Amino acid sequence: MPHTPETAGPPPAPPAPQTSHAAVTARLRAAGCVFAEDEARIILDTAATPAEAAVMTAERAAGRPLEHVVGWAEFCSLRIEVGAGVFVPRRRTELLVREAVALGRGALAARGRVVVVDLCCGSGAVGAALAAALGRTELHAADLDPAAVACAARNIAAAGGRVHRGDLFAALPDALRGTVDVLAANVPYVPTGAVALLPSEARDHEARIALDGGPDGLDVLRRVAADAARWLAPGGSVLVEAGERQADTAAGILAEGGLLARTVTDDDLGATAVVGTRPPR
Incomplete structure (x- = not known):
């Protein structure tokens, strides 16, 4: 008769995950x-x-x-x-932050505090970075996407920031009108027809409203520019990111909104930002 063991041993363990x-x-x-x-x-x-x-x-x-x-x-x-589906902050946006910090320091020097709004905030990365660099900041952030709002709330909590859900300026408290020193509006600027050409990481995993800027990529910027001057303090600025080929048009849009527009670039970051400043009184 064949030999039969008295007790059966445990099944062999599965191989350990290869995580070196x-x-x-x-x-x-x-x-x-x-x-x-x-x-x-x-x-x-x-x-x-x-x-x-x-x-x-x-x-x-x-x-x-x-x-x-x-x-x-x-x-x-x-x-x-960065939560699932939320726009991932890009390194190129550090140019926008750098310009915003320089402008915010002017307000700090003049009044000892700075009012910052991070519009189309996504994860709240821009607002968090500005608060960390500037210090005495009244920080507000806003986005239409509920996943982004929840994520931003966690990222700016340490700075005492407030997050509002809604469509652009409609999300903000009325008390902010005419008081904002730095309005960082990293609006979507990919033309609708080019969204399908984006890398799959963006196209398939980030909210479309964070990417699609309309037929020429500048529809959301037009809406921001139309109302920005009413929310900015005298001498306050709005900063937006744009593609290199969009920069001149974007600057013209801000100028049509009554702002003094200029463009800044950083070749190392491959970044272009457009700044519109409300003329001081």
Whole structure:
């Protein structure tokens, strides 16, 4: 008769997840991630367990944005929480922040405080960065997307900021009219016909209202420019991001709204921002 063991042993354990830096890098590189080594480090630094790292690696390899996978993005040296579907802050927007900080410091020097609005705030990254750089800031943020509003509320809470849900200026308290020193409006500026050409990370995983700027990409900017002067303090400025080819038109739109317009660029960041300033009294 064949030998039969007295007791059956437990089933063999499944193989441990391959979550060494080399293994994660190889998985991401095979999926086409250009910065596989850096992304592997971020995943491993963020994950609490090897199993969580394995799940994150699989999600990233499947094309989900790294920031949505790990739940945060680095922006202006801050760790910004980024929830599912929320617009991921881009490094190029640091140009807009840099210009806004310089303008905000002028208000601080004059009055000891600065009123900042982060319109179309997404994650609230711009507002959080401005508050961190400027200090004594009354910060308001607004967005139409409820997921973005919830995310921004967490990101600007430490600065004592308030988040409002609604369509552009309609979301803001009336008491802010004529008092805003810095209005950062990172409006969507991708032309509708070009949205389908965006990388899948943006096209498939970020809210369309955060990307689509209408036929020429400037429809939302036109709406902001039409009302901005009524919300700005004398000498206050609105700052928007635009594509390089849109900059002259964007500056003209701000000028039509009664603002003194100028354009700034940063070749290293590949960034263009347009600034419109309400003339002082």
